[in-house]
């Protein structure tokens with residue numbers, strides 16, 4: 148335990164395309180952390196929390212150095228859940244000091260981002276919040292302070308697997324006026340819902356600041372492939 152006191156548990160580090168964020172289609176340096184506080188029905192990274200993957204413990208400085216050596220400017224911290232990691236704040240502070248980097252924290256919406264934003268209010272740190280809808284089975288765990296504290300460079304992403312999911316997403320967007328306060332992405336699970344159903348809903352409501360986003364990784368690579 149003492150040995151890992153100043154480190155973060157890493158499952159994977161790799162360079163790939165950013166699949167779903169505001170820099171979708173650009174290269175990003177991914178760091179995937181071990182463990183998650185949720186258990187979504189459709190989780191596609193079970194290996195990040197089920198104990199099946201080897202964990203490498205790295206200090207924030209080691210991770211920062213490796214990101215810099217890569218030369219890639221977009222950094223995506225993902226999981227699992229990055230914000231439950233004991234030493235995530237020192238890493239965020241290091242990344243925040245380097246304004247040549249654009250950092251996206253992919254978080255599951257169940258952790259309050261406000262304390263992290265207060266402790267590390269840098270302009271190059273952005274939160275990509277995944278609002279868990281009914282089909283995930285985790286909707287009741289959403290932190291409802293988050294929709295109140297997001298800003299224009301943050302993203303609320305809704306992964307939609309059913310018409311019930313779509314309705315819930317529309318309700319949350321309307322209730323918190325999310326489309327006026329942050330970027331909003333609607334991302335269909337294509338095997339379960341026709342993306343055109345979402346397009347129709349956007350047209351019906353004239354949703355100007357909402358974007359349909361297809362899951363690029365699922366188009367480019369097989370579902371089970373890691374490190375992409």
Ligand code: SF4
Pocket residue numbers: 183184185186187189190191192193195226227228255
């Ligand atoms: S929050 Fe993400 S990593 Fe955690 S169970 Fe859900 S999909 Fe999987």
